[in-house]
Amino acid sequence: MxxxxxxxxxxxxxxxxxxxxxxxxxRRAVLHLIRKRAHLLTPLAEAMTEVAQTARECLNCxxxxxxxxxxxxxxxxxATGLLCVVEEVADLWAMERGGAFKGxxxxxxxxxxxxxxxxxxxxRIPQLLRRIGAxxxxxxxxxxNATIDGQTTAHYIADQLEPQGIxxxxxxxxxxxxxxxxxxxxxxxxxxxxxRKRL
Amino acid sequence: MxxxxxxxxxxxxxxxxxxxxxxxxxRRAVLHLIRKRAHLLTPLAEAMTEVAQTARECLNCxxxxxxxxxxxxxxxxxATGLLCVVEEVADLWAMERGGAFKGxxxxxxxxxxxxxxxxxxxxRIPQLLRRIGAxxxxxxxxxxNATIDGQTTAHYIADQLEPQGIxxxxxxxxxxxxxxxxxxxxxxxxxxxxxRKRL
Ligand SMILES: [Zn+2]
Ligand SMILES: [Zn+2]
Numbered sequence: 001m002x003x004x005x006x007x008x009x010x011x012x013x014x015x016x017x018x019x020x021x022x023x024x025x026x027r028r029a030v031l032h033l034i035r036k037r038a039h040l041l042t043p044l045a046e047a048m049t050e051v052a053q054t055a056r057e058c059l060n061c062x063x064x065x066x067x068x069x070x071x072x073x074x075x076x077x078x079a080t081g082l083l084c085v086v087e088e089v090a091d092l093w094a095m096e097r098g099g100a101f102k103g104x105x106x107x108x109x110x111x112x113x114x115x116x117x118x119x120x121x122x123x124r125i126p127q128l129l130r131r132i133g134a135x136x137x138x139x140x141x142x143x144x145n146a147t148i149d150g151q152t153t154a155h156y157i158a159d160q161l162e163p164q165g166i167x168x169x170x171x172x173x174x175x176x177x178x179x180x181x182x183x184x185x186x187x188x189x190x191x192x193x194x195x196r197k198r199l
Numbered sequence: 200m201x202x203x204x205x206x207x208x209x210x211x212x213x214x215x216x217x218x219x220x221x222x223x224x225x226r227r228a229v230l231h232l233i234r235k236r237a238h239l240l241t242p243l244a245e246a247m248t249e250v251a252q253t254a255r256e257c258l259n260c261x262x263x264x265x266x267x268x269x270x271x272x273x274x275x276x277x278a279t280g281l282l283c284v285v286e287e288v289a290d291l292w293a294m295e296r297g298g299a300f301k302g303x304x305x306x307x308x309x310x311x312x313x314x315x316x317x318x319x320x321x322x323r324i325p326q327l328l329r330r331i332g333a334x335x336x337x338x339x340x341x342x343x344n345a346t347i348d349g350q351t352t353a354h355y356i357a358d359q360l361e362p363q364g365i366x367x368x369x370x371x372x373x374x375x376x377x378x379x380x381x382x383x384x385x386x387x388x389x390x391x392x393x394x395r396k397r398l
Binding site for chain 2: 008015024025028029033034040054090093
């Protein structure tokens with residue numbers, strides 16, 4: 001074929017590996033990028049290079065940013081004693097878009113899963129238990145997805161925290177059965193946060 | 200918000216401008232890229248930089264590649280006297296994937312449109328008329344989309360070529376009403392090419 005091993009072909013192959021894009025949409029995206037070279041392709045190449053060089057996980061909470069400790073963890077105004085536990089960084093970002101939560105986060109990096117052989121030590125659960133004492137946490141909000149694995153993980157964490165006498169709550173009103181946090185609108189997240197129920 | 204004006208935020212904003220991606224899928228794509236930094240983000244940044252520096256339109260036919268004249272136009276084996284006229288580069292690539300066409304192409308760069316004020320001189324129609332004589336073209340295949348604008352453009356080109364005594368054909372069998380070439384499977388394109396009807 002004509003395009004084999006050309007840089008354009010390589011770009012299409014790489015773009016097709018992004019979630020949400022297949023070969024056809026990757027081809028269309030690349031033609032679009034070439035048409036918008038100055039306004040989109042070059043800025044995108046530069047932004048990717050910069051993110052590849054600077055992106056890192058917060059050593060404290062697992063948020064993704066450009067510093068070893070993220071702005072939320074270094075912001076003393078957010079040391080409210082509230083710690084919101086989420087599965088993924090996308091969920092943290094969804095909570096922040098809601099704008100209602102003023103405490104800090106802990107990103108587990110997934111859920112417990114017997115099927116996929118994911119145990120507590122494969123997630124940031126040991127770090128979570130350490131933070132409880134170190135940061136004077138008074139309440140842990142379990143903002144996990146309403147899936148079987150999400151709820152299994154919530155119960156496991158609740159069992160671990162029970163002896164420590166920490167208040168535990170979960171997002172309640174508004175999270176639909178089987179729903180994933182990152183797909184909810186901001187108002188629903190805010191409502192679920194405000195109506196959180198004690199466990 | 201926490202992510203304002205960070206390189207990650209800028210990357211999300213730029214990704215959201217790609218066709219087929221919105222803000223949510225851009226966020227998910229960027230988190231995926233950061234997780235796959237070595238295997239996807241860095242290679243993608245490099246491929247984009249290279250394409251931004253090397254991509255150009257073929258001066259003869261409008262195909263997109265990395266040379267002033269594309270490999271199809273320089274390949275003497277493809278000087279068969281057949282010239283296939285398409286709207287966009289994506290259509291040329293779709294024809295090539297079909298693998299049945301051994302001639303050359305001419306990419307118009309769109310269709311005539313009274314509504315959008317697109318006239319013949321806004322497309323590569325003058326260049327098309329020049330190529331007919333210069334390249335000893337014996338048959339022009341109008342492989343335009345089965346849309347109103349596509350068919351209007353086909354009729355306009357047919358009228359222009361009529362005095363020159365060139366054989367004219369169009370893709371026939373298999374192109375659905377209202378269908379766009381780039382969305383057809385390869386077999387359908389091959390069937391439409393083989394069953395092309397004289398105008
Ligand atoms: Zn952090
Ligand atoms: Zn060419």
